[in-house]
Amino acid sequence: MARTSVNKATARSFWLFTGPFLIGLIVFVYVPIGWSAWLSLFEARSTVTPTTFVGLDNYVQMLTDEAFVDSLVTFTVFAAIVTPVTWAFSLTLALMVNRLRFMRAFFRSVFFLPTACSFVAASLIWKMSVFSGVRFGLANTVLGWFGIDNIAWLASPDPPWYWLVIVTVRLWLQSGFYMILFLAALQNIPPSLYEAAAIDGAERGWQTFRYITLPQLRATSTAVILLLLIAAYQAFDEFFNLLAKTTWGRPPLVELYFTALGENQDYGRGSAGALILTVLICVVTLLQGKFLGFGRGEEEK
Amino acid sequence: MSAPGRESENSRDTRGGDSSGVNSTAWDRRSVLRAAGGLAALGALSACGSNTGRPVGGSSGKGLTQYFHAYGEAGTEQAIRRYAKDFGKAEVTTQWITGTNFESKLFSALLSSDAPDVFEFHPQIHMVKARQIVPLDDIIAPVKDDFHAADIASHTMDGKIWGIRMIDDPKFLYYRKSLLEKAGLEPPTTLDALIEAAAKLTTDKVKGLYLGNNLSDIARPMVWSSGAELLTPTNEIAYHTDELVTGLRTLRTLFTSGSLLLDAPADYWDPSAFNQGLTAMQWCGMWAMPAIQKAHGDDVGIIPFPKVTDTGRPSLINGGWSMFVSSKAKDVDLAKEYVKWLWLDRTDYQQDWCLGYGFHIPPRKSLAAKADQLKQGLAAEGVALSERYGHYDNPAFTQAMLNALEGVIADSVRDDKDPEAALDTCDKKVRRELTTLFG
Known part of the structure; x- marks a missing residue:
């Protein structure tokens, strides 16, 4: 008897605590997903309450649409560049800051600060002052010192200078945050390990880093890579703000934005594309979990 | 000891570190929650005063x-x-x-x-x-x-x-009279002459011509000036002509010539680039005329977008x-x-x-x-x-069609794709629109 009342109380507090979030989840996540799935089977142009059923036609259209398939390639290229670069850069920053004997808090804050800046604001700064195509743009000024001609960074896809702009803005914004994660992990490595290594004759520097630091950072590294990949999947702002009226450099979200919300107002195709993307993300996440072992409980080992 | 064993031991170490960290900062978590609650309350308050697009207590109530x-x-x-x-x-x-x-x-x-x-x-x-x-x-x-x-x-x-x-x-090409005179040029009347003028006017400080950062606004003048129309009177595609293909190839040479101002901080509709002397000629609108005359006085002339091929005509939006x-x-x-x-x-x-x-x-x-x-x-x-x-506006040529046409500029002028193929892609999108609208 006592047991049931405890259970009841537990159940009540369970619903009390999870209820609001569950309702939010249903209203703002599951209902829209369901609605999308429904929309994706209709000819839904300029309306979200369509009447013409078209079956899987929207899916066929999206999967044979060159622009949508290109957007998946664009994203893959983007993730392939930005993930390792940010990982390496923030790890380097963390190692440097960790070595500081004084002003460590100062540098930690300075490197972390860009995280507080919005992608839109940073994109505009990158576009209009750092990588502007005129002779007084920051990048062109620096190139000018070496006698190199002005470069229009964003106008043309060939050579693809726009990748430099897009990757650097994300690098600048994100590295500080991941540096903090690495710093925390670095400070968690027991000094005894380094002492033992020194006694065993390991050289300071590369050898210690390769055989002590890096393996000790494995859990954090995996988490950072996963977070970076998710962030890359969600990339929208910098592409949207930096590249205007292009047919290239559009990751899936930008492509879908233009399909569904832009001038085309095609909610049927937009929803079909969104669901294709969702399936892809699920598959990739599952595969990643399998290979990197992220999220696997201790007890399973 | 095997490598995996060591790994799991290490990760357990890390966990231990983590949990003790959490314990020592338990009060901290509570204060964070409190702060979050405060923020939420603030948000609710500010929502009352924010601009929701609805009038707050208007006199007439409407x-x-x-x-x-x-x-x-x-x-x-x-x-x-x-x-x-x-x-x-x-x-x-x-x-x-x-x-x-x-x-x-x-x-x-x-x-x-x-x-x-x-x-x-x-x-x-x-x-x-x-x-x-x-x-x-x-x-x-x-x-x-x-x-x-x-x-x-x-x-x-x-x-x-x-x-x-x-x-x-109306939108047209503004040019600096004095700069053209100095270079011994007449205001250009063909696209070839425009490209030649842009090249001659380009110095290490000033670019010859500015058509906007993405050139998309001259998509329609390119069609008209090559002698074509956007749509026929019965709403079929009329822009896809051999003359336009030739014109796009010519425009690509301009894009790669280095005499075009690109990636300027302000786009074509803003006269800043022209007024600051970054370019000798600029595609802009009538609205900017007072500002342009204030910057350059009488040293300004205007021309329509020149004809693209011999069979074309000058045009403007x-x-x-x-x-x-x-x-x-x-x-x-x-x-x-x-x-x-x-x-x-x-x-x-x-x-x-x-x-x-x-x-x-x-x-x-x-x-x-x-x-x-x-x-x-x-x-x-x-x-x-x-x-x-x-x-003037052709109401049958909708925003989606215009976007498709601007895609042609992106593909065949800014990128190196074949104009014919780019126009085919555009045709497909425009035809889909036309079918939806007119059956």
Whole structure:
């Protein structure tokens, strides 16, 4: 008897605590997903309450649409560049800051600060002052010192200078945050390990880093890579703000934005594309979990 | 000891570290929660005072929301708010939408329950087909003959008039007379001459020509100047000609020549690049004329977009903005009354809007006749060019089609794709639109 009342109380507090979030989840996540799935089977142009059923036609259209398939390639290229670069850069920053004997808090804050800046604001700064195509743009000024001609960074896809702009803005914004994660992990490595290594004759520097630091950072590294990949999947702002009226450099979200919300107002195709993307993300996440072992409980080992 | 064993031991170490960290900062978590609660409360409070697009306690209790894109000329936003305040019969809230994607924001708002009651845009037939706007024949009828015939024609769809033109905005090429003279050049009349002039005018400080950062605004002049039209009178594709393909190949040589200003901080519709001496010639609109003349005085000339091939003709865009009433307006009659009051009755405000900030040609003949600022010098030339070479909006050529055509510029001018293939891609999209709209 006592047991049931405890259970009841537990159940009540369970619903009390999870209820609001569950309702939010249903209203703002599951209902829209369901609605999308429904929309994706209709000819839904300029309306979200369509009447013409078209079956899987929207899916066929999206999967044979060159622009949508290109957007998946664009994203893959983007993730392939930005993930390792940010990982390496923030790890380097963390190692440097960790070595500081004084002003460590100062540098930690300075490197972390860009995280507080919005992608839109940073994109505009990158576009209009750092990588502007005129002779007084920051990048062109620096190139000018070496006698190199002005470069229009964003106008043309060939050579693809726009990748430099897009990757650097994300690098600048994100590295500080991941540096903090690495710093925390670095400070968690027991000094005894380094002492033992020194006694065993390991050289300071590369050898210690390769055989002590890096393996000790494995859990954090995996988490950072996963977070970076998710962030890359969600990339929208910098592409949207930096590249205007292009047919290239559009990751899936930008492509879908233009399909569904832009001038085309095609909610049927937009929803079909969104669901294709969702399936892809699920598959990739599952595969990643399998290979990197992220999220696997201790007890399973 | 095997490697995996060591790993799991290490990770257990890490965990231990983590949990002790959490314990030592338990109070911290609580204070964070408290702070979060405080923030949420703040959010709720601020929501009360924020601009929700609804009037807060208006005198008459009625409200209207209007959407405007952000005009570049100083004083325009204040002017629009000032006119709206004077209406008296309803509290009019203005959403002044900045950024480069006014149409996306407008189009998605029109679908939601938060649609604006009245908004400015260009006449496009998809808004009629999707029943997003209401016909305005009844309010415009008394003064219909006072409007420029082309402005009535472009707003007539399916036999009804759907919008009230506020301003006509021709766009042309501005050039610095002194710089052309110094280089021994005449104002170019062909695309080849334009490219040659751009090359000769380019120095290490000044670029020869600025057509906008993405060149997309000259997509339509390229079609007209190569002798084609956007659509046939029966709404079939008319832009896809051999002359346009040749023209696009020529334009690609200009893009790669190094004499084009690209990635400037302000786009073509802003005269900054021209006024700051970054370029000798620039594609821009009539609205910028006062600012340009202030910067360069008499040292400015204008030409239409030159003919692209021998069989072509010079052309320019007669753009502009019009007022529409949303079919989702809470009170359609009130919204119509507001549009009638401001854009048909209050000629003093219309005059101020056309001439007080930048230069726009008043679409009404009676106002154009009184527009002394447009009767002399460069402005008079602009009006003449607009009459002679201008192409008004074709409401059947919708935003989605325009975007497809701008994609051709991206593919075959900025990128190195074959213009023929780029136009084929565009055809596919435009045909799909045409089928949806006209069957």
